[in-house]
Amino acid sequence: MADFKEIKFFGEQQLPMEMHKVRIIQKLNLLPIDERVKSITEAGNNTFLLKNKNVFLDMLTDSGTNAMSDKQLAAMMTADDSYAGSETFYRLEAKIREIFGTKHFLPAHQGRACESLLAQILIERPDQIVPMNYHFTTTKAHISRFGAEVLEIIIDEGLEAKSDKPFKGDINLDALRYIIKTRKDDIAFVRIEAGTNLIGGQPVSMQNYREVSKICHDAGLIFVVDASLLADNLYFIKTREAEYKDVPIVEIMREIGRLSDIIYFSARKLGCARGGGICLNRDDLAEKLRELVPLYEGFLTYGGMSVREMEALTVGLDETLDMDMISQAPQFINHMVDELSALNIPVVTPAGGLGCHLNAKEILSHLSQDRYPAGALASALYIISGIRGMERGTISEQRNPDGTEPFANMELLRLALPRRVFTLSQVKYTIDRVNWLYQNRELVGGLKFTEEPKILRFFFGRLAPDSNWQEKLVEKFKADFGESL
Numbered sequence: 082m083a084d085f086k087e088i089k090f091f092g093e094q095q096l097p098m099e100m101h102k103v104r105i106i107q108k109l110n111l112l113p114i115d116e117r118v119k120s121i122t123e124a125g126n127n128t129f130l131l132k133n134k135n136v137f138l139d140m141l142t143d144s145g146t147n148a149m150s151d152k153q154l155a156a157m158m159t160a161d162d163s164y165a166g167s168e169t170f171y172r173l174e175a176k177i178r179e180i181f182g183t184k185h186f187l188p189a190h191q192g193r194a195c196e197s198l199l200a201q202i203l204i205e206r207p208d209q210i211v212p213m214n215y216h217f218t219t220t221k222a223h224i225s226r227f228g229a230e231v232l233e234i235i236i237d238e239g240l241e242a243k244s245d246k247p248f249k250g251d252i253n254l255d256a257l258r259y260i261i262k263t264r265k266d267d268i269a270f271v272r273i274e275a276g277t278n279l280i281g282g283q284p285v286s287m288q289n290y291r292e293v294s295k296i297c298h299d300a301g302l303i304f305v306v307d308a309s310l311l312a313d314n315l316y317f318i319k320t321r322e323a324e325y326k327d328v329p330i331v332e333i334m335r336e337i338g339r340l341s342d343i344i345y346f347s348a349r350k351l352g353c354a355r356g357g358g359i360c361l362n363r364d365d366l367a368e369k370l371r372e373l374v375p376l377y378e379g380f381l382t383y384g385g386m387s388v389r390e391m392e393a394l395t396v397g398l399d400e401t402l403d404m405d406m407i408s409q410a411p412q413f414i415n416h417m418v419d420e421l422s423a424l425n426i427p428v429v430t431p432a433g434g435l436g437c438h439l440n441a442k443e444i445l446s447h448l449s450q451d452r453y454p455a456g457a458l459a460s461a462l463y464i465i466s467g468i469r470g471m472e473r474g475t476i477s478e479q480r481n482p483d484g485t486e487p488f489a490n491m492e493l494l495r496l497a498l499p500r501r502v503f504t505l506s507q508v509k510y511t512i513d514r515v516n517w518l519y520q521n522r523e524l525v526g527g528l529k530f531t532e533e534p535k536i537l538r539f540f541f542g543r544l545a546p547d548s549n550w551q552e553k554l555v556e557k558f559k560a561d562f563g564e565s566l
């Protein structure tokens with residue numbers, strides 16, 4: 082799809098256009114505001130603990146929630162159900178080889194399983210370090226489980242919420258060179274996360290992949306790419322990096338395959354299915370992984386995935402080569418970011434992949450980070466709209482080994498747009514309610530933990546408002562919206 086073209090509108094406003102139609106639907110329900118308050122209270126003000134039946138627009142994540150195509154669903158019916166040697170697996174393996182050009186494919190039940198396996202084979206001593214553009218929650222948890230330390234060396238603009246830098250996920254090359262110069266023997270591996278999740282789904286340039294690969298290989302270091310959010314990143318390489326404008330997506334994927342030693346991914350994101358896997362050329366590392374996959378995941382021809390999911394993934398990966406498919410979410414996100422920016426509402430710019438990210442640190446600048454502004458904004462938005470976002474700020478960080486609480490670099494509320502799921506009117510509703518909340522932001526107070534798990538506390542932690550601010554917010558909503566849901 083080298084010749085990707087946009088549809089131009091006759092009127093002034095250019096709108097994103099879906100290149101698919103809806104053929105199966107799921108009914109939605111928007112509870113009245115008093116019931117929404119009850120639901121979020123029962124959920125300990127943690128949107129992970131909400132029941133989906135109480136959610137109107139589920140913008141928690143794109144993980145396992147992307148809409149599947151007719152071809153994916155059809156392929157699921159052709160799955161070859163067998164424990165060992167399934168034809169379904171060989172079809173998936175061949176597709177991976179075609180798109181990444183890699184020799185070995187080790188299946189796993191999802192992205193974090195790949196991270197667990199990789200940490201086991203690549204981390205040799207507890208005092209090692211893992212330089213990367215930025216951590217992801219599960220990545221860091223697995224690396225620190227083995228005592229190693231994550232070193233974030235993203236370019237400075239990566240941590241500036243507002244910027245016009247097209248590739249905010251790039252690694253700072255000088256920082257990488259310096260770490261190699263001073264601590265080369267301590268480096269377990271170097272990692273790039275495509276579509277850098279926690280800084281707002283921000284992409285990495287091909288130029289950066291090339292340079293990081295060269296630096297790593299000159300120093301004899303293993304270069305790992307987390308391709309979970311690669312679909313969005315491919316779209317940005319093609320639209321923001323001039324020399325790739327006419328290069329087919331599959332060529333870009335193969336180039337990433339050639340540059341890296343290991344590619345792993347969550348198929349809940351890449352490929353719009355469920356599952357995951359590790360792709361690599363190195364026989365020695367593949368050999369080590371082959372010993373662990375049957376132990377933790379399942380036999381080598383399924384690795385914890387159902388055969389139906391593997392069929393859906395094979396087709397989903399093929400569809401990722403189509404710009405009509407991978408452009409949909411970034412274009413909707415861009416629309417949301419443009420509209421919210423026009424209303425002067427602080428959002429992460431430029432628009433990235435994965436979702437629209439509200440800058441809670443600025444929106445709720447009256448809240449200090451120990452009152453969890455991103456968590457408070459997530460709770461408030463659910464109350465006033467039924468929309469479920471995800472806190473990506475201090476609550477998503479883990480405590481330091483000495484028990485102190487590190488404040489996140491960014492306090493974001495992520496409104497994920499799973500691929501092909503929401504319509505433009507649902508996006509417009511979201512913009513409208515975020516705007517109302519912004520106008521009434523001084524009513525939003527903080528949160529405090531009532532139950533705080535030790536590991537990945539954001540998943541199960543429970544919090545309570547630190548004053549009666551939620552009652553006041555509901556009062557104002559009723560005064561402004563009357564009987565409206």
Ligand code: F0G
Nearest residue numbers: 142144191192193217219278309347349
């Ligand atoms: N790497 C990245 C960049 C991710 O975004 C995720 C998951 C994983 C690894 C782990 O994959 O969920 O299949 O085990 N991100 C989800 C999210 C959970 O909502 O952002 P997984």
